[in-house]
Amino acid sequence: MILIDIMEKLSRANHISWRLYLGSFFILSWSVFFPFALAAAAIEVKDQNEAASDLVRAELFSPNAWVQPGTCFHLWLRLTIAKGWHIYWKNPGDSGLPTEISWRLPAGLQLEEMLWPWPKRILAEEATSFGYEGEVFFLSRFSVSAAFPCPSAASLRAEINYLVCREGCLPGSTSVEITLPVKSDRPTKKEMNPSLFDEARLLFPEPLTGFNTRAEVKEEKIMIYFYPEGGRSLDLEGAEFFWETEGLADYSAPPIWRQENGSYLLELKRSAASAVWPPVIKAVLVLKSNETKLGQKAFDLHIPVKNY
Amino acid sequence: MRQPGLVSLTLMAIFSLLVRVGAEVKVGEKAPDFTGIDANGKSHTLSDYQGKIVVLEWLNHECPFVQKHYNSGHMQKLQKDYTSKGIIWFSVISSAPGKQGYCTPEQALALTKEKEAAPTAVLLDPEGKIGRLYEAKVTPHMFIIDQKGILVYNGAIDNIRSTNLEDIPKATNYVEQALEEILAGKEVSVKTSQPYGCTVKY
Numbered sequence: 001m002i003l004i005d006i007m008e009k010l011s012r013a014n015h016i017s018w019r020l021y022l023g024s025f026f027i028l029s030w031s032v033f034f035p036f037a038l039a040a041a042a043i044e045v046k047d048q049n050e051a052a053s054d055l056v057r058a059e060l061f062s063p064n065a066w067v068q069p070g071t072c073f074h075l076w077l078r079l080t081i082a083k084g085w086h087i088y089w090k091n092p093g094d095s096g097l098p099t100e101i102s103w104r105l106p107a108g109l110q111l112e113e114m115l116w117p118w119p120k121r122i123l124a125e126e127a128t129s130f131g132y133e134g135e136v137f138f139l140s141r142f143s144v145s146a147a148f149p150c151p152s153a154a155s156l157r158a159e160i161n162y163l164v165c166r167e168g169c170l171p172g173s174t175s176v177e178i179t180l181p182v183k184s185d186r187p188t189k190k191e192m193n194p195s196l197f198d199e200a201r202l203l204f205p206e207p208l209t210g211f212n213t214r215a216e217v218k219e220e221k222i223m224i225y226f227y228p229e230g231g232r233s234l235d236l237e238g239a240e241f242f243w244e245t246e247g248l249a250d251y252s253a254p255p256i257w258r259q260e261n262g263s264y265l266l267e268l269k270r271s272a273a274s275a276v277w278p279p280v281i282k283a284v285l286v287l288k289s290n291e292t293k294l295g296q297k298a299f300d301l302h303i304p305v306k307n308y
Numbered sequence: 309m310r311q312p313g314l315v316s317l318t319l320m321a322i323f324s325l326l327v328r329v330g331a332e333v334k335v336g337e338k339a340p341d342f343t344g345i346d347a348n349g350k351s352h353t354l355s356d357y358q359g360k361i362v363v364l365e366w367l368n369h370e371c372p373f374v375q376k377h378y379n380s381g382h383m384q385k386l387q388k389d390y391t392s393k394g395i396i397w398f399s400v401i402s403s404a405p406g407k408q409g410y411c412t413p414e415q416a417l418a419l420t421k422e423k424e425a426a427p428t429a430v431l432l433d434p435e436g437k438i439g440r441l442y443e444a445k446v447t448p449h450m451f452i453i454d455q456k457g458i459l460v461y462n463g464a465i466d467n468i469r470s471t472n473l474e475d476i477p478k479a480t481n482y483v484e485q486a487l488e489e490i491l492a493g494k495e496v497s498v499k500t501s502q503p504y505g506c507t508v509k510y
Binding site for chain 2: 094096124125126127163165169171246247271272273
């Protein structure tokens, strides 16, 4: 064999047994090829072997260069979810767990509000859930007490607990911290990629104006009435309704919209699980809109329940 | 008042036919009958068990919510305690072949042994017939059928939706509660609850 000839020549030149050369050659080639073979087998990992912490990454962005005592400031939290995976909304729906975002703040800083973008419907047979894929932006507003010492620095930490799912699900958590200088002057705006956050802003629901709403429960149905004030109308094409209040509705049943005398009626199905009815139902309504480049706009609904 | 047009009426009629009618599985009504094959190849028909209390437990050992109840030993304890009182307990696997949780009969038997589970039988439902009949949404999704064949419970295993083992002793176990009530001849107090878990992989 050619290989053995080469080995013999080399070994004679170096006064080493050719068998040692051959042996080394085989060991070397195995150590090069074997890991590839292992890797190929490992690529076909089942969901459980991937670490939940690798699947969701958190980052914080401050639009201001520093913060000023006695004022409010905003922070953007971006979660980047690995492709093919999703996490859940405040109301996860039929399956999953709500994503929990909590903040560790120094004394003198308080969370005033945190905005969630409207979710996506995640459909499975027999189960409908609500969640997010890809990049998700949350906007939080904090207040700084007037007595906050300055000049100094404030460290804020966001802790996120989630259930990340593809076919299988993995519970996980991640956290991210940001330290902001605290100065007595009015903060300057930072140079940031404007389109990144402008688009994210379009996904937050606003309060619905121009309509009075009311919910009535009739046996298996939940009827939600929208009464326009001053002749306003709703474009119902592609309208989406997301329940924020849990346990009341069957999320898989298609909603039925009706228009009667200028007012609108949304008929939904009650869930099989009987639940205690609250005085107000919270929901998010997404409607077609030519006001935004997304073509859609979301509205926060607080609907009083009639037979409460 | 404008009358709805004929077209929209027809569309609404077609639409309402397409809407899933959940009347099949209603607490307080007769539980839908089915025949399932267990991991030993034995056939079980629900109506044959009339006179006994039957528990249906939708199962997928790879789901973290199911793992919470099995890794704690809690599900197995319920199975042992209640089957020893004459209750029939079926663990049902409705995962389709190739999907998470799917088991061949040999795998199902091995898992039952490994987890020290004690159901009366593990029903293999890879075509999802029993799952769809009961509209099983998640694992674990629990159903209880009384001695008269009436569905008396449909919902979650307990009242704390989480994957944490530590939550089990803090929670109200709806299955345990309902079974105790039925055995005492009382009405089930919590007949339904929102089930939690991973979606069933039809």
